[in-house]
Each structure stands twice: as C-alpha cells, then as structure tokens.
Amino acid sequence: MGKGLRWRGPVLADDRGTIRHLQETVTAGGGVRVGEGAVCAIAPGWIECATSGSSGAPKRIRRTVVSWTTSFALNAKIFGLDARSVVALPGTMAQSLTLYAALEAQWNGAALVDLSVHRGDRQLAHMARWGTTHVYATPAQVEVMLKGQGGCPSLRYWIIGGGRLSADLRARLALRVPQARIMQFYGASETSFITLDRGDAPEGSVGRAYPQVEIAVDAAGELRVKSPYLFTEYALGSSPDTCWHADGFLSIGEIGHVDAQGFVYIRGRKGRIVQVLDHLVSPEPAEARLADWLGCDVAVVAQPDPLRGARLWAMVGEGPAPEAVEAALVRLRQELGAVASAHGWQRVAPFPLLPTGKPDIRALEARL
Structure with a gap:
C-alpha cells in the first residue's frame, strides 16, 4: 500500500481553493500540516492536524501517514468508497474530520466537493446538486444543515464523527435522507477510530470496537486503546489526560465500560x-x-x-x-x-x- 499519500480523484467544487493547496502538497510527495485552514508541506510520511480544544487550548497532533491510510483501505469496504463516489466536505480543513475525509476520498479515487463556502442551511441542497454519495459531519453541522430544505437522493452514507447524535436528531436526519445509512464512529484526534456504530448499538452506546482496535478498561474505569491508528506525539501543546502505557495501550482520559456483547459506553472525560x-x-x-x-x-x-x-x-x-x-x-x-x-x-x-x-x-x- 505504500507509506505516502496519493491523489487519485477529481475535485468538483473548491471555491476556497483549499483542496487545490492540499492536492499540490500531496502530489509533491510531502507530508501535510493543517492549522487554521492553511495547508502546508512537512516531512514526507507525516500528518499534523489540530484537536478540537473543547475543554482547553487546542493542540496539534502529529501522526504517521500510515496511521490514517490503514483505515482508508478499511473504510473503502465498510462505506463502499471508490472512484464512483462523491464526498462532500461541510467543514474547513482546520477540522481534522474534514482533512481525514478529503484525504480518504482521494486515496480511494472519489471526487471531492467543498461545501464550507456555503451557509450550513444551504449545504444539503448543494450536496444534492453535485450528486453526493458520502459525507462526514459532526452533529452540530447536521443540526444546521437540516434547517435547510430538501434532501439528497444520491446520498448512500452519512458518517457522523465529533460527537454523538441525539435520538431526536438521528430521527430527523433519517426522515430527510431515508435512503442513506447513518453510521457513527467514536474516537479522538489522538486515537482516530475507536468504535463504530453501524446502526445496531443500544441506546447510550457508541458501538463496538472498530476493526483492529483493542479496548481495555482499567480499575478506575478509564478506557485504554491499542490500534494501528494511534497518533505519535503532540507537535504543539500537551494533555495531562493522555498517557502511553508500557503494553502499547493509549489512554486519553475517557471513562466508560464495555458490556458482555462488546458494546462500549462512555461516561465522560476524566478532566470534566x-x-x-x-x-x-x-x-x-x-x-x-x-x-x-x-x-x-x-x-x-x-x-x-x-x-x-x-x-x-x-x-x-x-x-x-x-x-x-x-x-x-x-x-x-x-x-x-x-x-x-x-x-x-x-x-x-x-x-x-x-x-x-x-x-x-x-x-x-x-x-x-
């Protein structure tokens, strides 16, 4: 599979020009750093992106390219991503979720549509205009998008990250795009994917472990994760809750438990x-x-x-x-x-x- 990024698909809409900058960086064979929407090249084999900063100062994550491309290949099978797909990007590249979606789409030959220049309540209409088949979005983005009119008949997968859909929001989304599968994943900038909910998770659960992810819970109820998708280090900032363990597991301060069927439940952040x-x-x-x-x-x-x-x-x-x-x-x-x-x-x-x-x-x- 190789250790570098690759650019294989077309760009259908890029009003901000950010995707073009990303394409130039990837095509030149370098690594990628994104901060505050700006894309620049770093040493080959590396990706740097910002955390959300929801409970403190934002940090910059450094990870290997392989830690993302490994899941690109898996998601091609899970979500049916290929050269016939059209992936919409509702957020800016400053969001690691958007950067991930853009690089994954291109790795698998899919076309890209940048929606970030449009108001949130108009993005769903633009998704339909471009024949979007896949979209990664946060619950907050979904809430705003549903304030607009219409649906997107071409959509096959709506993939939720960056938070948990409420039951009400999920029901409203399902009514608007009834033909699309709504899939949710739980993870963090440091861990990438931890769990995946394919629509079968009990209420309150974030799903079962994503492929190749091991999840353990210590005596204090803190989750530990081992997988090929973990970050390497902080390029900027730090977190007192992030800890590497001698057995290769990583904990990031999440408290929860795993039931007998393997479903994971998150109680909250240790720091809160x-x-x-x-x-x-x-x-x-x-x-x-x-x-x-x-x-x-x-x-x-x-x-x-x-x-x-x-x-x-x-x-x-x-x-x-x-x-x-x-x-x-x-x-x-x-x-x-x-x-x-x-x-x-x-x-x-x-x-x-x-x-x-x-x-x-x-x-x-x-x-x-």
Whole structure:
C-alpha cells in the first residue's frame, strides 16, 4: 500500500481553493500540516492536524501517514468508497474530520466537493446538486444543515464523527435522507477510530470496537486503546489526560465500560468529572439528555461551591422557552438524581462554539 499519500480523484467544487493547496502538497510527495485552514508541506510520511480544544487550548497532533491510510483501505469496504463516489466536505480543513475525509476520498479515487463556502442551511441542497454519495459531519453541522430544505437522493452514507447524535436528531436526519445509512464512529484526534456504530448499538452506546482496535478498561474505569491508528506525539501543546502505557495501550482520559456483547459506553472525560457532595459526577450525561430534549446548544458546567464541592449549571442556547427548560431539569433529576443533575440554568446568547461546532467549555465557565 505504500507509506505516502496519493491523489487519485477529481475535485468538483473548491471555491476556497483549499483542496487545490492540499492536492499540490500531496502530489509533491510531502507530508501535510493543517492549522487554521492553511495547508502546508512537512516531512514526507507525516500528518499534523489540530484537536478540537473543547475543554482547553487546542493542540496539534502529529501522526504517521500510515496511521490514517490503514483505515482508508478499511473504510473503502465498510462505506463502499471508490472512484464512483462523491464526498462532500461541510467543514474547513482546520477540522481534522474534514482533512481525514478529503484525504480518504482521494486515496480511494472519489471526487471531492467543498461545501464550507456555503451557509450550513444551504449545504444539503448543494450536496444534492453535485450528486453526493458520502459525507462526514459532526452533529452540530447536521443540526444546521437540516434547517435547510430538501434532501439528497444520491446520498448512500452519512458518517457522523465529533460527537454523538441525539435520538431526536438521528430521527430527523433519517426522515430527510431515508435512503442513506447513518453510521457513527467514536474516537479522538489522538486515537482516530475507536468504535463504530453501524446502526445496531443500544441506546447510550457508541458501538463496538472498530476493526483492529483493542479496548481495555482499567480499575478506575478509564478506557485504554491499542490500534494501528494511534497518533505519535503532540507537535504543539500537551494533555495531562493522555498517557502511553508500557503494553502499547493509549489512554486519553475517557471513562466508560464495555458490556458482555462488546458494546462500549462512555461516561465522560476524566478532566470534566467534578465532586458533588461525596460523589464524583460527570456533567456529560446530563448535557447529552438536555441537548436531546431541548433541541438547542447545551453545555453543563461546574461552579465551585464551598459546601457541596461543586454545583452543575446548564448553559442553554436560544430556542426553548423557560418553562420547557425548567421541565427538562425536573425530568433530568428524575432520571439521573439530584446530585448528577443541573442545579439551575442560564441562557447564553450567542452560544460560544469552537470551529468544530462543539461548545466552548472554557468560555461558558467564564460566563457562569
């Protein structure tokens, strides 16, 4: 298969010119670095891209080309990617998900369409115009795209990364593109693919291990991963939660478990767990439920409290009426209990988001 990148497919739309820059870099035989949308060449055999920075300063990941091309070949079979495919890119190259989708498409000879120049609510119409067959997108991007009209009859696979689709959003997406398979993967910039949900995962699960991935859980409930897709090092920045282990496994601070059928469940990031009274609580289960029920931007953040240790607050974007938010908080307490639920809520407008569409937790904590 070789250790370098290759460019095999056509470019159908590239209004920003970013794909052309990527093509020139790949064709010249160099490695690729992408930061803030700019593409430049680095030493052959390497790829560098940024993390989302959802809970801290963004970092730059350095990985081998092979750590991505290995999954390119697998996904060609899983998602049916070939020279007849048309892959749409809703985000910019600053997102590692977009960079991955572009390089994977070209590796497999597929055509590329850059949608990032278009408003999100118009991207679905442009996907239909170009006969798109595959698209990688985050849940935040899906939410905006569904605000537009129409569907995309040519679409065969809608692949979700960068977050978990809520049940409501998945149902709305399925109605808009009923002929397409909706596949979700869980991973991180450091790990690439960890699990894949082919549509058979139980509620709350992120699917089973992606091919060639080993998943272990240590005594503290932290997930460890070993695979051919792991990154090499941080080219910029660091993370206290990222740890290489002597047996070749990598942990990145995710807490969860694996059931008897091999389905993986994620409780949340170790770095976001707080102490409420005598309990260690992750705000992410509350966050996911509220986002699902309210259908808007939501984040649950911790406020220090001298008696309780911390109190959880729901930061809610524009959309739902106050009584709907209050009703959701009551339901949340019924499902998760008072300790793991939001103590109160605060409207935030405009809601601070990172370029990936994820909530900017640090900015929201400052607002609280």
